[in-house]
Amino acid sequence: MEESWQKLPATEKNNYLEFHERAYKEDLKHSEKNILEFPRWSIISGYYCMHNITKLFLAKEFNIKITSPNIHKKTIDALEKLIQEKAVKERLLKLLKEAKELCYSIERLKERVVPTLLKKGKEERGKAQYYTEDYKEKIEINSQKGAYFIDQIVKPYTKIIEGLIKCS
DSSP, rough: OOSSSSOOOOOOOHHHHHHHHHHHHHHHHHHHHTTTOOHHHHHHHHHHHHHHHHHHHHEEEEEEEEESSSSHHHHHHHEEEESSSHHHHHHHHHHHHHHHHHHOOOOOSSTTHHHHHHHHHHHHHHHHHSOOOGGSSSSSOOOOHHHHHHHIIIHHHHHHHHHHHHHO
């Protein structure tokens, strides 16, 4: 099976890392700042925080970059595969054990929860960002939903990935 990513060229590495580090932090700030006035954009930028920190992690840990087309799916697929590497999995399980007291029950804290959170973020961003035929049946996007998404999906995910980055 051919991988859906490419090696990060040494000549590009510093710029790539700087961009994604700045982007995920800005996306998180933007998301938090817009919860009350623009909750839809809060969800969208919250997901992009998750997406950018994931690409930062993959670049730092595995020296890879993800490119279009299908960049979001490729990022999720790479994360699912690469967190199975023994050293990463051990660090991740340790971080998840520490995180369980903050937001999750023990039953959910397997390494697969990380890609699941990213998938959930992508799904919620899609609901907030795009019109679909079932739009009339959608749940209203309000500040409560935006705050829940940030507090229960984006921030825990970001803290876990930051922990992985610090360990590498």
